[in-house]
Amino acid sequence: MIVPNGEALMLITLRFANEVLAPIQVQKAVASGKDRKATSAEIAMARKLVEQMSGPFKPEAFKDTYRADLMRRIQEKIRSKQTHALAEEPPPSERPKAQVIDLVEALRASLRKKGAPARAAPRKSAKARKRA
DSSP, X not given: OBOTTSOBOOOOOOOOGGGOOOHHHHHHHHHHSXXXXXXXXXXXXXXXXXXXXXXXXXXXGSOOOHHHHXXXXXXXXXXXXXXXXXXXXOOOOOOOOOOOOOHHHHHHHHHHHTTOOOOOOOOOOHHHHHHO
């Protein structure tokens, strides 16, 4: 929330150390947001809440236990054999080589199959040579 004198008041949920933004990042976020007009009652209530809840805050003192709890649960399942074996993938077979085709030779062969003898390009007639 932005108050008339430009101060930004915030009331947020407790965050862990890796989630806390630097003050410059907060200022940029506030500046990029849409300004909303706050009533004087809202501003007074926000100030009172901030004053009452202000105090030294050390995010390092709080630990995010989700990952540790998850890893503990995984280890319990492994010890109690409540796991399923992953299907092993077959070893990759040797990749087949690409068949390279000589297109010119294939064209010649197809022309020979039709019974037409391989010929040189037709010669231009005398009239065509004169026009050129």
